[in-house]
Amino acid sequence: MGRNRLRTGIGLTVMAIVLVALPFLLTRYYVDLTIVFFAHLILAVSFRLITTTGDFSLAHVPLMGMGAYASALMAKYFGWPFWLTLPLAGVASTVVGLVMLYPLLRMKAFAFFIGSYAIGEALRLSWIRIGIFGGHRGISGIPHPSISIPGFVTISFAGVTPYYFLTLAITVLCLLIMFLIDRSRITQIFKAIHAEDSLVRSIGINVTAYRTLAFEVGTFFSGIAGVLLAHHLGHIDPHQFDLTTGLYLLIWVVVGGFATFTGPIIGVTCFTLLGEVMRVFGAWMPLVYGCILIISLLFLPEGLESLPRWISPLIKKMGISGNRA
């Protein structure tokens, strides 16, 4: 136990040093990429948080878009500061999510999956139709965030390096909160609902309330991820939040593994790296995604995070037989 803790401590320290040094070591392009990667981390981990109750929500990406639109509109038209638009955008996603939940809570498993797709698509189509969201062209010129304490200082996050650290801080905070939720009793109840909801209901646990809680917490963080993306890209349009993005998210989480907290993190990391390695193939990428998804579902249904569990007994076996030989 002590040794494990030491190892974790060293690992975290190394990771912290690397993450702080990153923007000074990498070129602009890779720093941009890392910022998007952070937003995707929040997105994938919050998606997985909802799946612990068995609800696979394809509305997750449109709800991220809701956060992005909310923050963009508040910052651009009202000139509200970032520290205000960030949580408010999360709240906006949560409120829209709550409206969606009214019909969605009556559905389970596959019906929920399709229902969430349909209702998320309705939300996305409404951005095309309603004037303030800018139609197909979306919203451009989203201001760079700055945090000002009246009378003291104003910190601008216009540059890519300051924005990197802002994103890093928010991502670490979000992941930490979701990690603590994952370790808490609440997640045990979420998982119990996934396994056998009628049994959970029979011992007096309000299944609907807990499903709502999981969905709303996850949706709040998806809104946060949307804000980070919107202010980074400076431009958002309905096309960014369509089914394809939602299916990519699904692939990251399914291939990474959704049984544990680390699964989606592994998934997003692997696919981001893969995307970079295979950048030359450009248009062929979705095909690679598709092949990886099919292979992993057929041969590694618990995802990449279960790989060590499969391999380590094999290595041990080989090691033992090697000793004997």
Place this chain on the structure above:
Amino acid sequence: MTLQLILQTIINGVQLSSFYALLAIGLSLVFGVAGIANLAHGELYMLGAYVVWLFYGVRGLNYIGAVLLAMLLVGGFGIVIERGIFRPLRGNVLSVAIISVGLLFILQVLVGQIWGLGYPKRVDAPIMGALNVRGVTIGWQRIIVISAAVFLLGMLWLFLQRTKLGRAIRASALDSEAASLQGISINRSATLAMGIGSALTGAAGALMSPAVAVHPYMGHMALLIALIVVIVGGVGNLKGTVLTAILFGFLYTIITTFLDAVIANIASVLFMVFLLAIKPGGLGEHGT
């Protein structure tokens, strides 16, 4: 509002309904019989349209031949994917749906890379012009779609009701365990359903190809429509599927005529969500 406009709207509604029914019936069939919620369904529709573009539009085969070829090829492809990737996961609807997402991406990329992404392909209508009945114009292509859809759905109905194989498929859909106790092979029923369902979906794409823009991403909208119709109609309920197709065909036509297409899409989707919320089993009871 004139009589002409009403008649025109009705004709448009009938045409859209028959297309929706043909598009959705295959998904409903495989979903009901084998529990395959194929999210690559829209891509099967896309393949059907591409076969007609390739053989009728480019190679100059006659139209009927191209449509039959599309049914044959897409049906065969359906059997291959049922055997290859859906069968190992059968029983877990969500896993099957997720794995079909992989197929969706693969087909989109392959078609886009082989035949190009640029401008959508145009397919000439086999019979140009339109029938004009007292000021109401009906394009010949619409008449072809309507009559072919009615014919194919009629054939499917006859097959399911009157033949032994058809009865076996219906039995598998009702209760797969009881059916296998009677000596019906569920594997065979699933393969057959997937083959027939895919062929009909390919036919939908083939018949619509002169009327729509043929491109690799045309399946998105088709999938959404098929899902709405199948879920509202009740999974595996073919009668319910056809009735819902008619309902949504008219709903969509009327809203498009008087408002616009985006609102029509939103309304269709919200209507489906509303129905799912109040009647999770769909409008009809389960069973064919």
